Amino acid sequence: MDIPKIKYSGRIKEISVAGGAVTVGGETSYPFHLFEGEMPHRPMIAMEVFDSPQDEWPQACLEPFTDVMRSPSAWAKKCVEKFGAEMICLQLAGADPNGLNRAAGELIPAVKEVAASVNVPVIVWGCENDDKDAEVLPKVAESIQDKKIIIGPATDKNYKKVGAACIAYGHTVVASTPIDINLAKQLNILLGDLGVPDSQIIIDLNIGGCTIGYGLEYTYSVMERQKQAALSQQDEKLQFPVLCNFARDVWKKREITLDDEKLGDKKKRGILFEAMTGCMLAIAGADILVMRHPEAVRLLKNMINNLTK
Amino acid sequence: MALTGIEIFKKLPKTNCGKCGVPTCLAFAMQLAAGKAELSACPFVSDAVKTELSEASAPPIRQVVIGTGDSAVKTGGETVLFRHEKTFVNPAALAVLISDEMNDAQVEERIKKFSELRYERVGLTLKPDLIAVKDTKGDPGAFAALVSRITGRTNAALILMSLKPEVISAGVKACAGQKPLIYAATGDNAEAMAGIAKENSCPLAVRGRDLDETAGLTQKLEAAGIRDMVIDPGSRSARQALEDEVAARRAPLLNKFRPLGFPTITFPCEMTQDPMEEALIASILIAKYAGIIVLSDLAGESLFPLLVTRLNIFTDPQRPMATREGIYEIGKPGDNSPVLVTTNFSLTYFIVSGEIETSRVPSWLLVQDAEGLSVLTAWAADKFVAETIAALVKKTGIADKIKHKKLVIPGAVARISGELEEELPGWEIIIGPREAAHIPAFLRQWKT
Numbered sequence: 001m002d003i004p005k006i007k008y009s010g011r012i013k014e015i016s017v018a019g020g021a022v023t024v025g026g027e028t029s030y031p032f033h034l035f036e037g038e039m040p041h042r043p044m045i046a047m048e049v050f051d052s053p054q055d056e057w058p059q060a061c062l063e064p065f066t067d068v069m070r071s072p073s074a075w076a077k078k079c080v081e082k083f084g085a086e087m088i089c090l091q092l093a094g095a096d097p098n099g100l101n102r103a104a105g106e107l108i109p110a111v112k113e114v115a116a117s118v119n120v121p122v123i124v125w126g127c128e129n130d131d132k133d134a135e136v137l138p139k140v141a142e143s144i145q146d147k148k149i150i151i152g153p154a155t156d157k158n159y160k161k162v163g164a165a166c167i168a169y170g171h172t173v174v175a176s177t178p179i180d181i182n183l184a185k186q187l188n189i190l191l192g193d194l195g196v197p198d199s200q201i202i203i204d205l206n207i208g209g210c211t212i213g214y215g216l217e218y219t220y221s222v223m224e225r226q227k228q229a230a231l232s233q234q235d236e237k238l239q240f241p242v243l244c245n246f247a248r249d250v251w252k253k254r255e256i257t258l259d260d261e262k263l264g265d266k267k268k269r270g271i272l273f274e275a276m277t278g279c280m281l282a283i284a285g286a287d288i289l290v291m292r293h294p295e296a297v298r299l300l301k302n303m304i305n306n307l308t309k
Numbered sequence: 310m311a312l313t314g315i316e317i318f319k320k321l322p323k324t325n326c327g328k329c330g331v332p333t334c335l336a337f338a339m340q341l342a343a344g345k346a347e348l349s350a351c352p353f354v355s356d357a358v359k360t361e362l363s364e365a366s367a368p369p370i371r372q373v374v375i376g377t378g379d380s381a382v383k384t385g386g387e388t389v390l391f392r393h394e395k396t397f398v399n400p401a402a403l404a405v406l407i408s409d410e411m412n413d414a415q416v417e418e419r420i421k422k423f424s425e426l427r428y429e430r431v432g433l434t435l436k437p438d439l440i441a442v443k444d445t446k447g448d449p450g451a452f453a454a455l456v457s458r459i460t461g462r463t464n465a466a467l468i469l470m471s472l473k474p475e476v477i478s479a480g481v482k483a484c485a486g487q488k489p490l491i492y493a494a495t496g497d498n499a500e501a502m503a504g505i506a507k508e509n510s511c512p513l514a515v516r517g518r519d520l521d522e523t524a525g526l527t528q529k530l531e532a533a534g535i536r537d538m539v540i541d542p543g544s545r546s547a548r549q550a551l552e553d554e555v556a557a558r559r560a561p562l563l564n565k566f567r568p569l570g571f572p573t574i575t576f577p578c579e580m581t582q583d584p585m586e587e588a589l590i591a592s593i594l595i596a597k598y599a600g601i602i603v604l605s606d607l608a609g610e611s612l613f614p615l616l617v618t619r620l621n622i623f624t625d626p627q628r629p630m631a632t633r634e635g636i637y638e639i640g641k642p643g644d645n646s647p648v649l650v651t652t653n654f655s656l657t658y659f660i661v662s663g664e665i666e667t668s669r670v671p672s673w674l675l676v677q678d679a680e681g682l683s684v685l686t687a688w689a690a691d692k693f694v695a696e697t698i699a700a701l702v703k704k705t706g707i708a709d710k711i712k713h714k715k716l717v718i719p720g721a722v723a724r725i726s727g728e729l730e731e732e733l734p735g736w737e738i739i740i741g742p743r744e745a746a747h748i749p750a751f752l753r754q755w756k757t
Contacts, residue, residue, distance in 0.1 A: 001521045003556040004563040035552050098747045128746075209746075212592075213430075213617030214663070215656040217624050220596070221393040228391070254666040255613065262426055264609025272585060272614045276592045280618060283596050295585075303589050306547045 005036045010234040012227075012287075014040070015202055015241050017172050018121035019148040022087075024202070024287045025241030030227055031285045032307045042308050043282050045297050046087035046123055046290045047079035048247055051102065051110040052094040058257050060267040064294050072110040073117035080118045083294040084301065087150075089123040089245065090114045095136050096127035104139040115144050123150040123174070123290070125245060134158035138165035145169060152176060152243070153204060156187055163194045174243050176204040179218045181226050181238060188237045202288070203240045209249035211277045219244075223284035241287035250274045251292060275299040312362070314342040320362060322353040369561040370570045372399065373512045373537045373600075375439065375490045376466025382438045384539065384600040385572030390558060393626050399572075400623040401595045403615065404439035404468055404603045406578055409446050409455050416455070420462045422607045428616060431632050431655050435616035441492070441603050442480065444471035449479035456483035468492050468514070468574075468603070474501035481509050490514055490539060490601075492574065499526055503533045512537035514574050519543055520556055524568035531568075538571045539600060545579050547590045554598040572600025584608065588615060595619050630655035631681035636705050637662060640671030647672045647755045648707055649717040649741060649748075650698055652679035652687045660745045668749035673710065677701045684719045695725045699732035717741040717751075 006029070014026040024044060029037020053069040055062075064083070068075040072090065079085035090111060094102040115122050124140050126133030137151055138161050152174025154162035159175065166173040175191055177183040184205055191201060205226060210219040223242060229235040250256070255263060256270045263269055274296035278289045282304060291297050318338035329350040331337040340346035341362070348354060348362050372386030386398040407419050420440070427436035440459060444452045452471065459467070460483070467489035469480040477491055488509075493516035494502035506513040513535055517523030520542045527538055540557065544550040554573060561570035577590040588611035591602050595618055604612075624630055632655045639662055640646075651661045653676050665672045677697060679687035687693035702708070702716065714736045718726060720743030729738045742751050 001524055001556070001560070001566075001569075003520075003552070004559040004566075032548070032551060033555065034548070035555075098742070098750045209660065210656070212614055212621060214659045216618065216621040217392070217626070218656070220621070221391070221626060224391055225393055252667050253663050257666075260609075262428065262609050263613050264611070266610075268585065268608075269610035269613065272588055272611055275585070275589055276614045276618055279589045279592050280596060280621075283593055299585055299589060302586065303547065303593075307551065307593075309548070 003035055006030070006033075006232065008037060008231045010231050010236070010239055012230055012241055013198060013239050015172065015199060017148065017150055017202075022121050027227075027231070027285075029231065031283055034308065039308060041287070042304055043286055044086040044288050045278075045301055046089040046121075046288055047083060047085035047294075047297060048290060048292050049075045049079065049088055049090050049114060050094070051090065051092050051107050052100060054093075058251055058270060060270045061251055061292055073113040076114045076118050080120055083297055085120065085297070087121045087123060087288065088114060088118050089125055089290040091125045091248070092127055092136060092140075094127070095129070095132050097129055097132055099127070104136045107136060108139060108143045111140050111143055115147060115149060121150060122147075123152065123243070123288075125152055125174075125290075128153060130155055130157035134161040137162045141165035141169045141171050144171070148172065150174060150202065150243075152202075152245075154187075154191070156183070156190070159187060159191055160194060163191050163196045166200060167195055167197075170200070172200045172202055174202045174204050175240075179205060179210070179222045181205070181222055181229060184226065185235065185237045188240065192237070198240075201240050202243050204243050204245065206244055206246065209246070211246060211250045211253060212273060212280060213255065214249070214253060216277065216280055220280055220284045223281070223286070227285045242285055243288040243290070244278075244281045244286045245290040246277055246281065247274055247290060247292035247296075250277055271295045271299070275303075279303055312342060314339040317341050317362060320354075320358045321351065324353055326353070328352050367567075367570075369565065370558070370572065371537070373539055373572055375402075375468070375488065375512055377486070377488050378464070380464045380466050381488075382466045387558065387572075387598070388562070390562065392622060396625040396627070397623050399600070400619050401599045402438040402601045403591075403612075403619075404441045404601055405437055405607045406441050406443055406603060406605055407455070407459065408443040409448070409451050413458075416458060417462075419607070420459060423465060424463055426607055426609055426612055428613060430617070430620065431630055433620070435613075435620060437604075437607060437612065438466065439468055439490075439601065440465045441468040441470055444473065444476045444480070447471075447473050447476060449473075449476045452476045453479040453483040456480045460484045460487065466490075468601070472498060474498055474505060477502065478505050481505060481511060485509075488512065490574075492516070493541060494526065494530060496522060496526065499530060500533070503530055503535050506535055507533075512539060514539040514541060515571075516541040517543055520553055520569065524566075527568045527571065539574045540569065540571045541574045541576075545576065547580060547593065550575055550580070550590070551593060551597055554594065558598045573598065574601040574603065575599040576603050578603050578605035584611060587611075591615055592618050596622050631678070632658045632676060634676055634678035634701070636707055636710075637674040637676060638671075639665045639674055640669065642671040642673045642710075644710065644712040646670070646711070647717055647752060648675060648711060648715065649673070650675040650677060650701070651719060652677055652682060652684050652693050654679070654681050654683045654687075657683045661748065664745045664748035665752065668752040670749075670752040670755060672752065673707060675701055675705060675707060685721050688722045688725070693722065695728035695732045698725075698729055702733055702736070715739055719743070
């Protein structure tokens with residue numbers, strides 16, 4: 001019996017990051033539908049590193065990192081060397097005006113240190129305050145000139161500043177929009193008008209922090225619609241690889257920290273919440289998954305392997 | 310394309326006798342067109358018309374019912390490939406294995422977990438659905454005893470697993486009238502299994518070595534008069550299972566290929582030894598089309614994530630999920646704890662309650678019924694305004710639980726604070742953060 005095949009007329013753009021060392025995207029079919037298309041680059045897993053210690057994390061997340069939490073470069077190295085991270089995502093949470101409110105000057109050393117300490121692609125993620133990111137991210141872009149990094153999020157409020165800095169220093173920009181393909185398309189057009197080449201754009205469709213049990217269906221469906229529009233309706237402005245920065249949302253959920261016999265082993269539950277959210281996002285079409293717990297990373301990597309080998 | 314209700318109506322006897330269970334032939338035709346009725350319910354339709362219409366009126370993927378009464382499980386009946394097109398119909402049913410190799414205590418423990426591991430969420434009870442009883446010894450007596458033991462303890466819908474007709478026969482007798490799913494008819498035993506299924510009106514699972522053999526078997530069984538089937542195309546790896554699931558969903562929907570127009574049964578329990586990996590495979594099968602998912606065991610740490618994933622995937626994409634209006638206690642709030650208000654869009658509620666939880670500041674959260682809209686949308690639609698919030702504050706009697714009179718409203722609706730102070734004399738309205746993510750920082754500075 002022949003499987004009824006979908007006629008795809010488009011493909012996801014292949015985006016080279018880190019100066020061409022690594023390529024993401026390039027899919028010619030729905031995710032993992034290898035019987036009718038190609039997935040030349042498997043979804044990649046980036047592990048989180050923060051500019052400041054995260055002492056409030058649940059115990060399960062602290063354990064693997066207690067020895068490195070006070071040094072972003074040691075943290076990044078451990079993720080790559082010990083836990084097999086394929087990329088590093090430095091989350092500049094400390095920039096948040098409602099938190100530590102660290103200035104760009106205080107953050108740049110961590111950025112430089114992390115970029116210098118690993119040989120995998122580096123993503124630098126702002127604090128998601130549009131104004132603060134507009135101030136900090138261009139300085140981040142400027143501070144790294146000897147290699148190419150991925151910088152996000154650029155939103156409809158700050159894309160000009162973030163986008164312009166990425167053009168100037170040749171970095172890849174992540175365009176973030178809140179769970180709506182039309183908004184995603186619009187921001188991609190705006191970035192294009194600004195002069196950001198398509199080859200330097202990755203998109204993020206999940207502002208809002210959806211995870212399993214918490215609105216996953218919105219992200220899941222918007223990602224499936226993006227793949228449909230990109231692959232079957234030749235919507236060029238949606239043919240970009242997708243990044244999902246979701247681990248921080250997972251580990252904040254109340255069921256992660258509850259002591260409840262019916263919810264089983266707390267540590268395994270948290271790991272599965274993260275791995276399963278990642279798994280659903282991969283099935284919906286994520287190209288880069290930003291994750292936290294080493295065991296969740298191992299599980300999802302293994303799953304991606306099994307689905308592609 | 311399927312026929313419309315009017316096209317079907319033209320071919321019906323137009324007696325309006327009501328014997329089909331629907332008052333008029335036109336209404337019956339509409340139900341046929343929607344795949345909600347079967348032509349065989351009409352006693353007067355001619356054989357010629359029957360043949361002509363049966364193809365067009367049958368739903369592309371058959372809906373199959375396993376079990377009886379409250380614990381009956383419906384599977385199949387799906388009409389689309391993507392959930393954003395139309396709501397998926399029947400949530401993937403989760404089954405847990407009990408085998409004749411387990412001792413009494415192990416069997417008891419598993420039944421206990423099946424009965425106790427259930428979770429309340431947004432007004433729903435999330436729970437596993439089926440028990441799969443597996444024969445490994447080929448001993449009809451032992452199998453029947455195991456089935457009896459289980460039915461004595463729970464009214465769960467059952468899957469009876471054996472390739473030996475005599476074992477299945479004994480099992481079916483041990484749970485007479487309960488319509489278990491028989492697993493499985495294969496190329497070797499199809500005739501005998503069909504006989505048992507027919508005699509006991511049980512749905513029958515069909516297992517082929519691959520999709521082709523499975524499709525061949527369902528055709529053969531359909532010719533023998535079996536209609537309620539569930540298919541297992543034999544895949545036992547995640548990659549092959551995904552491929553087969555996509556094929557079994559597309560073939561009937563896109564190509565009208567009936568032999569695969571049945572719900573599927575899948576076995577993550579046979580795809581890995583690692584329970585965590587098994588849970589991930591099961592999650593993929595929830596998203597990609599499995600009818601039934603058989604798990605090796607139940608554990609809260611994996612069952613709960615699977616159940617909420619299923620809830621997400623099978624939610625109606627058109628209608629926002631809403632949570633119940635009222636007072637929610639987060640932590641153990643006392644009479645000095647802060648009171649916050651938000652709308653009942655479940656995502657809003659989940660995010661806000663999650664952030665309050667993160668703050669570790671015990672709080673009262675008032676949730677107002679705004680027809681499942683988020684804060685700004687509800688405000689714009691006049692459903693989350695000073696009047697409605699004031700009414701909620703009075704209705705819930707929150708004032709009796711606290712010593713202060715301070716109410717925190719979402720920063721996004723800061724502009725209503727003046728009006729709300731007028732509506733709630735004596736209350737101080739405090740403008741909270743615009744973004745839920747800033748709630749923890751906000752609450753940690755709370756002072757009454």
